[in-house]
Amino acid sequence: MLARIKTVYSDLPVAAIVLLWMGLAVNLYNVIPSAAWSISIFRRTWTMSLQEKYALLYPALYPDLEKIKQRVSEKDTLWLVSPKEPWHINYYLYPRTLRWGSPRMDDVEAIRQAHPSDWVISHNTLDPQKDRAWVYPPLNEKRSQP
Amino acid sequence: MRSLIAFFGQNLVYLSVGSIFFADLSLGWRYGIGVAAVNYGFFLWNALGLRIASGPLRGVTAVYLLVYALLFSLRRHRHRIPPAKFIDWHSGLYLFLLSVYGLLAVIQAMALPLYHLDAIIGFGLKSKLLIHAGTFKFPYFYERGIINPVPNYPLLVPYGQAFFYWLVGAVRDDNVRIWHAVIGAAWLSMIVAELRRHFTLRTSLLWAALFFTLPGLYRDNETQLVSGISDIPFAFFWTGVFLSGLRYWKNPRQIRPLTVMILFSIGCVFTKSNGTILTALAWGLLYAQRRKPEILKMALLLGLLLVPWFVIQSGLPHDFTTPRLSFDTMAARGWQGLVFYSRAMIRILFDRATWGIFWVLMPALFMVSMRDHRPINNYLALLLALQLIVYGAIILMEPVDLGAFIGAQMPRWMFHVAPLALFLISESFVPLISQKEIA
Numbered sequence: 122m123l124a125r126i127k128t129v130y131s132d133l134p135v136a137a138i139v140l141l142w143m144g145l146a147v148n149l150y151n152v153i154p155s156a157a158w159s160i161s162i163f164r165r166t167w168t169m170s171l172q173e174k175y176a177l178l179y180p181a182l183y184p185d186l187e188k189i190k191q192r193v194s195e196k197d198t199l200w201l202v203s204p205k206e207p208w209h210i211n212y213y214l215y216p217r218t219l220r221w222g223s224p225r226m227d228d229v230e231a232i233r234q235a236h237p238s239d240w241v242i243s244h245n246t247l248d249p250q251k252d253r254a255w256v257y258p259p260l261n262e263k264r265s266q267p
Numbered sequence: 268m269r270s271l272i273a274f275f276g277q278n279l280v281y282l283s284v285g286s287i288f289f290a291d292l293s294l295g296w297r298y299g300i301g302v303a304a305v306n307y308g309f310f311l312w313n314a315l316g317l318r319i320a321s322g323p324l325r326g327v328t329a330v331y332l333l334v335y336a337l338l339f340s341l342r343r344h345r346h347r348i349p350p351a352k353f354i355d356w357h358s359g360l361y362l363f364l365l366s367v368y369g370l371l372a373v374i375q376a377m378a379l380p381l382y383h384l385d386a387i388i389g390f391g392l393k394s395k396l397l398i399h400a401g402t403f404k405f406p407y408f409y410e411r412g413i414i415n416p417v418p419n420y421p422l423l424v425p426y427g428q429a430f431f432y433w434l435v436g437a438v439r440d441d442n443v444r445i446w447h448a449v450i451g452a453a454w455l456s457m458i459v460a461e462l463r464r465h466f467t468l469r470t471s472l473l474w475a476a477l478f479f480t481l482p483g484l485y486r487d488n489e490t491q492l493v494s495g496i497s498d499i500p501f502a503f504f505w506t507g508v509f510l511s512g513l514r515y516w517k518n519p520r521q522i523r524p525l526t527v528m529i530l531f532s533i534g535c536v537f538t539k540s541n542g543t544i545l546t547a548l549a550w551g552l553l554y555a556q557r558r559k560p561e562i563l564k565m566a567l568l569l570g571l572l573l574v575p576w577f578v579i580q581s582g583l584p585h586d587f588t589t590p591r592l593s594f595d596t597m598a599a600r601g602w603q604g605l606v607f608y609s610r611a612m613i614r615i616l617f618d619r620a621t622w623g624i625f626w627v628l629m630p631a632l633f634m635v636s637m638r639d640h641r642p643i644n645n646y647l648a649l650l651l652a653l654q655l656i657v658y659g660a661i662i663l664m665e666p667v668d669l670g671a672f673i674g675a676q677m678p679r680w681m682f683h684v685a686p687l688a689l690f691l692i693s694e695s696f697v698p699l700i701s702q703k704e705i706a
Contacts (some may be wrong), residue, residue, distance in 0.1 A: 129355075129357060129469070130467075130469070130470055130473075131467075132465075132466050132467055132470050132696075133466070133470055133696055134635055134636075134638075134639075134696075136635045137632055137635045137636070137696065138470075138473070140628055140631055140632055140635065141473050141474065141477050141628070141632075142473075143624065143628070144477045144623060144624055144625060144628045145364075145473070145476055145477055145480060147619065147623040147624045148477070148480040148481055148482055148623040148625075149364075149480060151482040151619055151620055151623050152368075152371075152480065152482045152485050154620075155371075155482060155485045155486050155487065156371055156485065158487060159371060159374050159375045159378060159485070159487075160374060162378045162379065163374045163375075163377060163378040166378050166379060167377065167378070171380060171439070171440075171441045174379055174380055174441060175380065177379075178379065178380075178382050201414060208388070208414050208416075209384055209387045209388050211388070211392060211414045211415070212387045212388065212391055212392045212395070215392065215395050215396070215399070216399055218406075218407075218413060219413065219414045220412050220413055220414065221412050221413075221414055
């Protein structure tokens with residue numbers, strides 16, 4: 122067997138070839154969970170629309186964002202109140218301008234007072250299952266939640 | 268359908284641009300040159316105050332590809348490395364494995380849109396800004412207070428993704444991740460082509476298979492090949508930088524590797540902040556070891572080409588929440604910080620779910636090569652040591668929670684280091700082959 126390896130792989134010592142094969146075998150074994158997970162996700166999503174995929178990723182947050190996008194025009198500015206960075210909701214709300222408000226959730230009213238003609242949005246956590254967002258209209262409009 | 272046309276259009280543009288002057292290089296090299304040149308070209312266009320719009324860019328792309336196809340049909344390409352005459356079953360098995368992993372990467376890219384946090388906030392958002400505004404020169408990049416994390420971060424990945432969106436005419440972040448899989452394929456092509464200079468096809472594919480089957484490249488986190496962050500493109504460009512440096516180091520009479528090194532250095536610097544210091548190290552070390560005036564001239568040319576980016580980058584605000592690196596932080600952490608860092612690194616490198624036994628194999632293979640008293644490649648060894656020192660220093664200088672920062676950054680940063688380690692070790696077997704060839 123070793124002699125055979127030596128003949129086939131004449132450009133490396135047999136010990137090196139065996140080590141490389143060992144590494145390859147360990148890699149193959151350790152990728153199985155990722156492969157199984159990816160294939161199961163792909164089977165679920167390959168017929169889905171982009172919006173459905175977003176909703177799958179953020180089951181609580183994405184419906185909130187969709188409602189916010191319907192209410193707030195693309196030209197409007199929103200002030201963000203959120204204790205947790207990074208503020209990935211900006212990615213979904215663009216081209217609305219998202220400005221940094223405060224990291225304290227209690228500051229929502231203060232930010233509204235400071236910017237009475239703009240919207241305020243609060244966002245609580247990064248946990249994809251519990252992530253929620255609430256929007257507060259400019260002070261001359263009635264407060265509402267999505 | 269539109270996404271499919273855009274996908275082919277984008278990648279053909281990259282490949283053809285790289286092929287215009289470097290037709291004799293393998294696909295991965297040419298593709299990398301194209302990615303660096305085209306995306307840096309977009310940046311320069313914007314830097315001149317000009318915008319990019321979807322319609323005109325699609326027209327220009329179509330005309331360019333048509334003209335290139337006409338010229339290409341009249342040209343014959345040379346290939347320095349002759350293709351294997353037949354594929355034996357060992358090579359066939361490794362190719363099959365690599366194809367299965369490639370398919371897995373494509374499945375991962377197709378399954379979900381960009382969703383890893385850094386992929387969204389660092390790159391996805393900037394791609395959206397670029398396609399909507401047609402330039403980086405608007406308030407989202409310049410005004411503090413508007414939420415755009417790290418506005419002064421290098422823009423190659425955002426431009427690459429925006430190029431795809433411009434050709435599609437819309438933001439399709441459920442398709443754009445395939446571009447990252449193509450970068451992975453180009454990286455593989457480059458590594459195999461380089462290994463083929465010294466090894467047979469089957470041995471080259473075995474080395475490459477060890478690297479490209481690393482579980483971390485397919486995990487559901489930011490080390491994933493198609494996660495959409497800049498680390499994999501950066502590792503690709505960095506591999507190009509040190510490999511072209513190595514070519515020149517081995518044969519300083521040839522200037523051409525330095526030309527290629529310039530283009531990959533641009534890609535490196537324009538993809539990730541780490542690129543500036545690593546590129547400087549690669550050029551500096553090359554000069555320190557070879558002392559050729561050509562190196563200084565080429566490094567100067569590289570510096571001149573990068574001046575627009577450095578000038579504009581210095582005018583863009585730093586992220587208003589991310590603290591800056593400081594020596595004081597590192598000094599305050601002192602010895603304890605270093606011990607903490609070392610322990611955390613050991614945990615990361617021995618994490619089988621990301622690395623398998625890669626970091627055990629590298630020293631083991633080195634010991635196998637040492638049995639025959641082969642000399643170590645000084646250029647690669649010093650570069651690896653410097654890269655590890657720089658990365659350690661950056662981590663220790665960042666005034667944030669050390670454990671969290673190491674956990675977030677080092678698993679992916681080690682994918683920049685791993686190709687260098689792979690080539691350092693594979694190079695340590697090269698003299699044996701040369702001796703055999705001589706015999």
